[in-house]
Amino acid sequence: MIKAEQKPIGEILKCLNPYNKILLVGCGACVTVCHAGGEKEVSLLASGLRMARQKIGKPMEVVEATTARQCEPEFAQELTETVGGVEAVVSVACGVGVQTLARHFEKTPVFPGVNTVFLGETMAHGIWEERCQACGNCILEKTGGICPIARCAKQILNGPCGSSFQGKCEIRPETDCAWQLIWDRLKALGQLYRLEEVIPAKRWGTESRDKGPRKIVREDLRV
Numbered sequence: 249m250i251k252a253e254q255k256p257i258g259e260i261l262k263c264l265n266p267y268n269k270i271l272l273v274g275c276g277a278c279v280t281v282c283h284a285g286g287e288k289e290v291s292l293l294a295s296g297l298r299m300a301r302q303k304i305g306k307p308m309e310v311v312e313a314t315t316a317r318q319c320e321p322e323f324a325q326e327l328t329e330t331v332g333g334v335e336a337v338v339s340v341a342c343g344v345g346v347q348t349l350a351r352h353f354e355k356t357p358v359f360p361g362v363n364t365v366f367l368g369e370t371m372a373h374g375i376w377e378e379r380c381q382a383c384g385n386c387i388l389e390k391t392g393g394i395c396p397i398a399r400c401a402k403q404i405l406n407g408p409c410g411s412s413f414q415g416k417c418e419i420r421p422e423t424d425c426a427w428q429l430i431w432d433r434l435k436a437l438g439q440l441y442r443l444e445e446v447i448p449a450k451r452w453g454t455e456s457r458d459k460g461p462r463k464i465v466r467e468d469l470r471v
């Protein structure tokens with residue numbers, strides 16, 4: 249799940265200063281699950297924006313909408329008529345949703361209402377932890393299903409680093425050492441032999457993006 253958090257309302261209001269009628273759009277997918285940008289959050293934020301603008305004697309009309317998935321163009325299409333009647337849009341979807349709307353509505357400013365933070369797992373109600381950095385070359389089969397890129401403070405691919413102490417990370421002692429977790433998990437699976445394979449150095453540079461943003465093209469799905 250993509251995890252996001254609502255931006256401070258003052259930051260959103262600053263973007264909206266020149267406008268008197270806006271559309272606030274939520275997304276029914278990840279940001280609904282993490283309570284950052286679903287229908288309920290749209291309603292609460294819309295009330296806050298209206299009240300704040302009323303208070304300074306500059307009322308603003310806030311139209312509310314929530315699409316099923318804001319990162320899909322067909323759902324952006326559904327908003328065409330509504331966007332035509334406003335001066336600006338605030339999206340409380342992840343950064344992908346914001347950019348989908350910005351691409352679709354060329355003449356209307358689209359502002360982000362949340363900060364997109366990470367790809368994470370729900371640990372308990374109201375608690376999420378980062379689990380993946382979309383590195384493009386998953387090695388979880390070698391690490392017992394535990395990601396050293398998202399979970400090791402030094403992103404070491406062949407750990408631990410030598411400063412792991414009593415199962416905790418030297419950089420953030422309140423956190424489990426990711427490589428201790430990997431070792432424990434592989435031991436429990438009877439797969440400690442996997443640690444004998446050296447994971448090659450990763451290309452962290454920009455070479456893989458020289459041709460622009462990373463892209464997946466599935467010819468079999470194209471029409």
Ligand code: SF4
Nearest residue numbers: 380381383386387395
């Ligand atoms: S190795 Fe880690 S960062 Fe890379 S794709 Fe797998 S889970 Fe994501």
Ligand code: SF4
Nearest residue numbers: 400409417418425426
């Ligand atoms: S102690 Fe463990 S988690 Fe922390 S940086 Fe070293 S290997 Fe990574």
